[in-house]
Amino acid sequence: MIKTFTFSALALGLCFSAFAQEPLNTAAVQKIRTEGLDNSKAMEIAYKITDVAGPRLSNSPGLKRAQDWAVKYFKEIGLQNVHLEAWGEFGKGWQVDKYYAATTLPFYRPMIASPKAWTPGTKGPIKSEVILIKADTVTDLAKYKGKLTGKIVMIESATLQPLKNSYTPDAVRYTEEALEKMAAAEPQAAGAGRRGNFGNAGGNQRAMMLKLMAVRAAIDSMLLAEKIGLKLTYARGSHGTFFTSNGASYKLDAKPVNPELEVSSEDYLHILRLLRGGEKVELEAEVKTSFYDKDPKGYNVIAEIPGTDPKLKSEIVMLGGHYDSWHSGTGATDNAAGSAVMIEAVRILKAIDFKPKRTIRIALWSSEEQGLFGSRGYVKEHFADPSNMTAKPEHEKLSAYYNLDNGTGTIRGVYLQGNAAVRDIFQTWLTPFADLGAKTITINNTGGTDHQAFDGVGLPGFQFIQDPMDYNTRTHHSNQDTFDRLDGDDLKKSATIVASFVYHTSERAEKLPRKTMPTPAAPRQ
């Protein structure tokens, strides 16, 4: 799941139609449940994606390993049209080849940190005093000129707060109360909750932030001109968990940047306190990173269970999740979990020898973390160009796209994404999974992931409601987003539910009702 500061607006003007009682194939559900719950391969799949393939930053060798494995696996379980499909130009891949850093003064302590994505390494092993840059204005920088070459630096920040003890659990599941509140939600007005880049900051705060950003940019330019050895940046988190932020530019023509480490809060604050206290801090470090620009195109993994009904097989049911991750963990909850569930869902359908009426197509997107690029590129190529909302022929053929990208937490229901006409359908399809805790339908939108690429061009794209678990406290973009964070019970429940949703979407007499096509002027979703 990408970090996002915008909330999806509800596209108004829905297509309504009247339904008879939505059919449910209970025999099929039973087969799916048996295969999904008693014979789950979800954790084996997740193991291959995380433990074996590793971090899967866009266009990195890790993502390539995971994509190659998925292609092989899809073929093994009998899917058709298995291929890597380019969605457009991404830019450079990148990976860490060596990370080592430790304070050597006032005493030796290895640092929990990570090179920031798409930054260069150090010029071999380096060792230097750490310089604390204090600058409220650009002119304050003059005093550092000529003094920083080869040095390790960090930037003073008055807003950094000491860490606090945590009196709340890392992991939570939705309570019945919270689910009832979601179910009772009213449709949001268009643009509701929409925020600019500075959230709801007032004019003064906005001006201050802009000034701060200008000073930070000037500092970075100076550090680059000075040819510093390494920049240390604070990474949110605690207890050895740290969250990586967005990386440097991955563009082929990206401007040079400083070597930079994102440092765990404890190690960063330790150095900061010492420097503020007037102690000398010395650090040694060696960072090696590699860039990959031979093939700048980005790829999704695509595979199908072809439809078998002569009239319906040209229609499509899609399911998917993004396969790329950040680099400091192994992207287990973000989003090997969702990927493994979707792969397992198609495995279940193959295992019960399902011959769908409509074609079932799975997509493992890439470059979600940089802006849903994989899904947006695919949607633009296959369905509609969101800049002019001109539909392509396939636009009419897609019944639904189901996405999973909110961590390991099991499915508790579905976000309707404002599409009230599917409420009764989904409610019926959820009925056999109430015992697994999945029963909630909310009209609400949810954002930050690939169903938005579909929803943005008027296609029924849905993300399931998932238990939050420790996604926000421990795993989302963190170094601790590893296989250990996955809950096998949760994954197998989710895969079972998704398989049944896909089954019923494929077999349904009609495609799912959809919202009207947005106008090109509609806000980007």
Place this chain on the structure above:
Amino acid sequence: MIKTFTFSALALGLCFSAFAQEPLNTAAVQKIRTEGLDNSKAMEIAYKITDVAGPRLSNSPGLKRAQDWAVKYFKEIGLQNVHLEAWGEFGKGWQVDKYYAATTLPFYRPMIASPKAWTPGTKGPIKSEVILIKADTVTDLAKYKGKLTGKIVMIESATLQPLKNSYTPDAVRYTEEALEKMAAAEPQAAGAGRRGNFGNAGGNQRAMMLKLMAVRAAIDSMLLAEKIGLKLTYARGSHGTFFTSNGASYKLDAKPVNPELEVSSEDYLHILRLLRGGEKVELEAEVKTSFYDKDPKGYNVIAEIPGTDPKLKSEIVMLGGHYDSWHSGTGATDNAAGSAVMIEAVRILKAIDFKPKRTIRIALWSSEEQGLFGSRGYVKEHFADPSNMTAKPEHEKLSAYYNLDNGTGTIRGVYLQGNAAVRDIFQTWLTPFADLGAKTITINNTGGTDHQAFDGVGLPGFQFIQDPMDYNTRTHHSNQDTFDRLDGDDLKKSATIVASFVYHTSERAEKLPRKTMPTPAAPRQ
């Protein structure tokens, strides 16, 4: 606080006496509160002990730095008889000079880990496949003979469990209910709760554990004979927090051991899953450690505010806490916290220009973590030899010893350590601190730290009740036991309360009532 598998037994046969209402000097309390709560230096002191001095493993340079700082500080604030006092022979100091380890296959990932205390480093930078040793019996080891030289190894363990999500908070404070339960506790019978080295394990389990230990010892011998490159050991913990276990031998004549890393659970389990899954895992590592055997003696820091009453100044009130720590964090909650509180308590008493009747003596113990050696050596030298319970002249002179060693959590009351005769005294002394949450007296013992050295020879030695916070979940012997874990409000409250207890103990007409001297045959406390 040391790890302990034995619980203190209640020494029976208490000295009872009848008291008039215990006096309380409310004017002095007010002065102490003002200095302690409004002008606290506790966090500045803790900063020096943790951030500046660093890890303080027994006889390490870090402990020496911290001891030297304490000596300097005690002199600065006007204490007398400030000195390092040897308590006996400890053995070798040790520290980490370099730690680097990362998997290089199947992909690059730096490892969160630490050299195990008192183990040697690697022979320079090493790189090897990781070998998983599987041996249920000693004879199973034959197959590895001649194949492990220079290799990185880990030992298969069927008992290692996958990590679980945490649905409970890391940090907790005592509830009113829990405190009331402690207050209502009955004296424990002698030997109650006492467990052997295998806890309450039954005969079969005990036999299995002995067998397992024998196999483990045989494996270690073989690994040593094979001259392996490095051994990886599982360290409890999660999310980048790991807990170090007891180290190798620190004795001057310690037998050679393997280079060994204690590896965070996520990184260890990652490698274990890969090896079990048949993947090749390659690791590169470089570990440098140093041993210090020039002065094998162990030292406590001792300092005094001399008594001023001609009749009472030869009597002593002691306060203290252990100053040594484990090596992978900076020993903030274990036990810079307790040390800082005790140092701050004497600072408060000096700041209010207190001229005590009895002599106030502070002790910062060393080698607590290896078996309360510092306090036991001191007690044996000054008060009584526990092997024969023969009291020395100073035994009669000590009124009380107050200890603090249960983390950052503020004082909520006192453990009486079975000494019912002090209940009313302490209850009165706590009265002015009810608003700080300190009001509970429990007859219970608590163990695992230095007041036991005093209690064991019939001297009134007390440990305060402290809020548990995240001591057991995150900090006790962990790499994350850093300054960040300290709560300044808690430390200043605790120091204020201790200062007042010490004040009143010094001014009291009589020494505190004490339990009878244990017989030499009494169980070790």
